[in-house]
Amino acid sequence: MPPLLEIEGLTKHFPVTIAIFPRKKVAWVKAVDGIDFAVASGETLGVIGESGCGKTTTSKLILLQESPTAGTIRFDGQDITGLAGPDLMRYRREVQVVFQDPYSSLSPRMRVSEIVAEPLQIHTSLSREQQHDRVAEVLDLVGLRPEVARLFPHEFSGGQRQRIAIARALVTNTRLIVLDEPVSALDVSIRAQIMNQLEELQQRLGVSYLFIGHDLATVAHISHRIAVMYLGQIVELADALELCKKPLHPYTQALFTAALPAHPDEKRERLTIAGEVPSALAPPSGCRFHPRCPQAMARCSVEAPTRKEVAPGHSVACHLY
């Protein structure tokens, strides 16, 4: 069976222009530079990386908010770049998104019922009563009482708003939800609630998640597999537990040493990488991580490594392997 979402060589370069007229392109920001991954149905793929690594651009490409410079995105075996008409509508119906900040992603002037029913009005021909029933059904799924449907977003706390956003994403029998840092804006105790809710919904409905985040522990907890991104490229992709046990790429290893301990007695080596993420405008030659890499060799600054499988389901882009 083909995977639900399959991405091959996906690339997005943004032009940098100077002067209004004549508009001159002086450089390219290589936000996403040739990434491949696949998401099976019912699976959670975690994408982790620091700011500027291209994780949000990737999600925008999948959501068709940006068009790729090169590469293909296949959903259900079908290339989505050329979709139009009813096929495009079907894609938009089956792929939904939940954003980071539930305070700005819900319209303050719409009632919860209108917010959650909007995808139904666009994508289905359900009658008003049927829509009402469906809204009540998904609100119940995300742990909200159906009575809240007539309230406005400002009457809810951050965690409840995020539940409303999830309800809206689920209402059209969605098959893939892109979760762009869905818990980083929430309080610690509420985070656990939302994470548990997401896991429960997946078990019940078999929906796939693309979970984007920067907190290693959170992403590792909810994901089946994890892709580690650095400057527009995937440097390592592996099963979540395998990645925690045996991170191979020096950057992944650095992320693990930088992760905060769960207990004060937890042993931890000193952070081995210095410096900051270089600009995507002028990425380093060869392997993009080599200026910060503690194990860099002469070859790393010249030749860019390609990602290859070193163990079943565990691939890494590094000259060490």
Place this chain on the structure above:
Amino acid sequence: MASLLQVSDLQTHYVSFGGERIIKAVDRVSFTLEEGQTLGIVGESGCGKTTTCLSIVGLLPAAARIVGGSIEFAGQDLARLSQREMRRIRGAQIAMILQDPMASLNPLFSIYTQVAEPAYYHRALRGRSLRERVRELLNAVRIPSPMLRMREYPHQMSGGMRQRIVGAIALAGGPRLIIADEPTTNLDVTIQAQYLDLLKELQEKTGVAIIFVTHNLGIVARMCDKLAVMYAGKIVEAGSVRDLFTTPKHPYTKALLGSMPKLGSKEKLLAIPGQPPDLATLPPGCAFHPRCPEALPICACEEPGEVRVDGSRTARCWRAEPQINDPAKEIHAAAAGN
């Protein structure tokens, strides 16, 4: 020897509608901090952790008032000092690092001007010695080529660098206490680790005491010696970090620890039901009881006092009271026996 900072029974209230509405943002908070120690204050948004810090540095908003308690710092009660007297302490003795470095740096002044200001006013440095001091500070926070960088402006720096500049400003007056209010929330993971290592190193070098305000227990585990857990304006549990992480006594502390995802484990997270209460409409009794998995009937009607668990450890929970705990245990034992 007296502690560097001793906060006792601090009460800070927000008064609105001409005194009709009182919000007890900080309610009888007490803690002590010694020279060179790090205290973590942990809690969810709206639990009063920031108000506690603002009370210490005397930067409360107009609606807030310290209505009781004292803040003894190096032999002075900060709660009773005038703004003029506070100005001699802020920056010189107590410095603050805020969450957003872009908001705490002035975009119109060069890095030099901003780092030099506390040293100019509080250390009375001028001319070449002032420039030398700024260079030392920027070196200490690992800004590369400080002589060039000090002429630049905040927008020319990356987020991590800006936060390090704020750290340099905090150190410029040679403070004995630094209050860091979520200093790494806006930073990337590897940059955050670098910054925390740097703070630790500077603390070892200068012996400054640090209060770390955060909602991230991982930061506490890495950085702090002592921990105070706040809920609805009160410290519900306090003690050494190791004790609190190993044997938490208050159900809220337990829940916070349980809701932290652990690396390499797929164990279901322990979620706390409900949400943090609104300080204006607190439930009667213990403020945590509606969300507490271990609530007793007494929790809904009477507020628990502070119980000394052992040594320096305190908890505000009926379960921690010896006379309450024992019969409860018996009930549990009986239930388990059946």
